[in-house]
Each structure stands twice: as structure tokens, then as C-alpha cells.
Amino acid sequence: MAGDAWIIGASMTKFGRYPDKDSIDLASEAALAAMDDAGATIHDIQILAAGSLMEASNMLGQRLQKQIGQTGIPVYNVANACATGATAVRTGIMAIKAGEADMALAVGVEQMGKMGLLGSAGQARSAPKGFEPSGRYGSVMSVEGVLGTQLMPGVFAQAGMDYASRHDGVGFEQFAKVAEKNHAHSALNPLAQYRKVFSLEEVMEAAMVAYPNTLLMCCPTGDGAASVVLCSDAKLKTLDPDVRRRAVKISASVLTSDPYVESDTAQPDVSTLTKRAAATAYEQAGVSPQDLDLVELHDCFATAELIHYENLQLCEPGGAGDFIDRRGPWRDGAIPVNVSGGLISKGHPIGATGVANLYEVATHLRGEAGDRQIEGARVGLTHVIGLGSACGVHVLERAAS
């Protein structure tokens, strides 16, 4: 059995809009900064995992190497919907655990620009010459808006309302409180795409996108990159004392897909695979939810964050509404959630998100998070979910000092 894997370098670009840069610029910036942070160079790196939902099929990793160093090491180009970044990191972890590499570089990047609504069926509809059934459903036209919605704001709205249908005390206001919190948290994060505080009323009165998600309850599109340098136990022992002191242990790395549930026929179930990933991660790490000092979870929409309180066991079963009502996930609450501002305000450049999560938690565990530092943080959890579905959960711990 291989030992632990460690994060010894971490970085992220500020999330936002970079019309004058390309994905390779952003990925290079993050990768070079992560290696610098680790006191490493490209010549120390034995495997590169490069995640980008839209560029993974285009040899992103190898194009990145042209900018940061072509050393001939194995490169994995990774795509796994919104779990892309976490999957790239996990690719590096697996190589270390398998003994194939003792130092790995993982990068996640996305340049989305102003894409607007994401989903499977955003195309315009026009009168066809003759209806012809096609595809696995024998559909004769785009059914978006005809047979419900498959666009992201509506899918996650329905995931939240499904939870509300089974539990008391969950409604529009509870979902809106999630966004109120994450906007407030983002004001402290200089790397966030947006840093504006909104009142609960402003959140609830913002333009409705898909009830109960208003515009301020939906993550923006944007650009950005994040990167981590990973190493093995054995390698860590040989490194500079300052690198060792700042090293962050990866105590659990879990990836799940969605097991069959009856309601898959309507839309993907984002809860079951998250519950499974969390349970496995707690077992792997030997920690309980009560041990967590902070959590970065996948709040692509406010409705999603609320149901993940329960999926990640941050609250009692059925108690997600009560948890936010009690301000449990605020930065001064029982278990701070998304102190970075989350996807809702920090931003969500898809491939970067799952790496930026790890950057955020690692930075707190190192005590280097500045104004937003959670004091004395020792253990943190990251979670991402890609619809379709893939879920990545990592548990990180501060090095014993």
C-alpha cells in the first residue's frame, strides 16, 4: 500500500473575464505559480494531468507543455463535466499512489466568455421540412421547453424542489439565504469574480431565472485556471523543511458516478453519488463531518448547495433548511461552507473549479488565506459534481506540526 499524497504547491488565477488571454495563458500562469509555490520546476514533475471540459479533446496538456516545459512525461487530458478539475487532480494522486510518479502537476482551466445558459439544448427552433423521428427518444424536434427543461438552472431548481417536497422548512427563502451567504463571503476573497454583498431581499427580488433560482442564485460563466503540485510521502521527506511545513495531506480522494435510480428517466440525480462519495471519503480519511473546519462544495446554484448540506452530512437528515436558518454554513457558523464565495460569486470556469476548491482549502490549512482565513483550520473537504454525473470529494488535512 502506497503512502499518502500531499499538496506542496497550489495556485489559482483570479476568476473573471480574460478576453485578451487564451486557455494556455491562464493554465501556464496557474501551473508556473503552483510549481513556484512548491519550490519545484518542470524538471521535477513526472506526470501532468490537464483538465478542461472544452479543450481536453484538443491536447490541452501538451499545448501547455510547449509554454512551461516539454520534458516528455506522460500527459493526461481530462474531461468529466464540472468534476473535470477534481478528476485531473485525482489522476495525479493515482499516479503517485501507484508508485509511477513521486511528483505530479495537475491543472484545471476553462475559458468560457459569456456563454449564457448551459445545457443540452439551447438551439433555436425553426419549422422543419418534414418531421423525422431521430435519436434514442425518436424526437422530431428540440424538446427543450416542450417537455420540461434540461437547462442547468431548471435542472438544479428541480433538484432543490425535490428535496423541498420531502422535507419541511425548505423553500424559496432558505435557498436564497445560501446565495446571500456566498455573496457576502466573496467580498473577502480577492480572487473572486464578483465581490459584492447583497441583502436577502435583493437576492429574492433579482430577476427570476428558474424558480426558485434568481439571477443572484446562479453561478456566472467566466474564465480562470488553478493548479496543484502533488508529491508522495517518500518524496516529501527529501524536500526543504519549509515545503514540508506547508504541505497539506490528502487524506481522501474519491470519485463516484451516479448509480441507477428510478428518477434518472426525468433528470440526473445529484444526491446519491454525492452521499456515496462523502461516506467513502469520511471512511478513507478517518474523520467525521463534525471534524471539518471548512467545506468548499459545488454551489452551481443555490438550490444545489442546500441539498449538499445533507448529502455531505453537514446537517441532520432533513435538516438542510434549519442548517441555513441557523447560519450553520456561514464563516462564523458550525461548519463554514464556501468561504471563498463559492461558484455563485467566486465564479465557475468549469475545468478550474475542482482544482480551485483544493487551492482554497489548502490555503486555509496553511494559514495563508488573509482576510478570509478560518482561524486554526486543520481539516477541510472539497466537493464537485458534474451533471451526467461525476462527483469528486477530497479531504485535506494540515501537516502535523
Add this chain to the structure above:
Amino acid sequence: MSEAKKRIPVVDYLVLEGDPHLVAQACTSCGALFFDRRNACARCGKVEFERKALATTGTVRSFTIVHRAAPNVPVPYVSSVIELDGGGVVKGNIVDAGSDAEKFELGMKVRLTTFACGLDEEGTEAVAFGFTPV
């Protein structure tokens, strides 16, 4: 009277003849239901299916009211996840009930209905299904 207008279901799991209803591919081994063509069962892995007619009544398990949509999709509209009585979970619009959030109750009873959703250049009408409160 002229010949009845030609109609075609918008998806092949909607049957228009007689009382309109949905049909599923039911796994002959474990009974799991699917609306699309399947190579093997996602639940048990077996490969044989039979057509099963589903109930036209059910309950609202979840809904959203869509205000921002793809181009050419009229808004607002109500998208819902319906649990059909006797099995099957399907997504569809709740129609003829407005779009005020207060009007929709999770768990409310609904019945399947159909509506015209498009016309091709040959004059064939595409017909979709939706649900109305009972």
C-alpha cells in the same frame, strides 16, 4: 369534411392513438423502466425489454418555473418531474395552470394531456404531452 390533419408524437414514447399515454421499455428481468432505446438495463444489465403502457395520472415530485430559456422557447412555463401512478418518472410541463409559484403544490395530483407543439412544412402537427392539475 377534409381528411384529418396528420399528427406525429414529438417523441416516440408518447402514444396518441386512443387515450394518449406514455410507453416505457420495461426490463423483463428487473422491471426498470426507460423511455429511450437501451442496449442493456442500467439497473441489472440484462438485455431484454418489453413495451409497457404507463398510467396517465401521477403526482408532482418537483417543479420549476422557467423565466429565462433557450431562444424561441416561450416563457414563463412550468417544468415538472412527475411520478406516474404505478411506476415511471417523467419530465414534462404543467400546462393550463398559469405560472404563479403559489399555485403549485409539491405532491399535487396531475393527469396527462396533449398539446400541439409544432408544424412542419408538409402540414404535419407535432404533438407533445404535458400535465394538468386534477
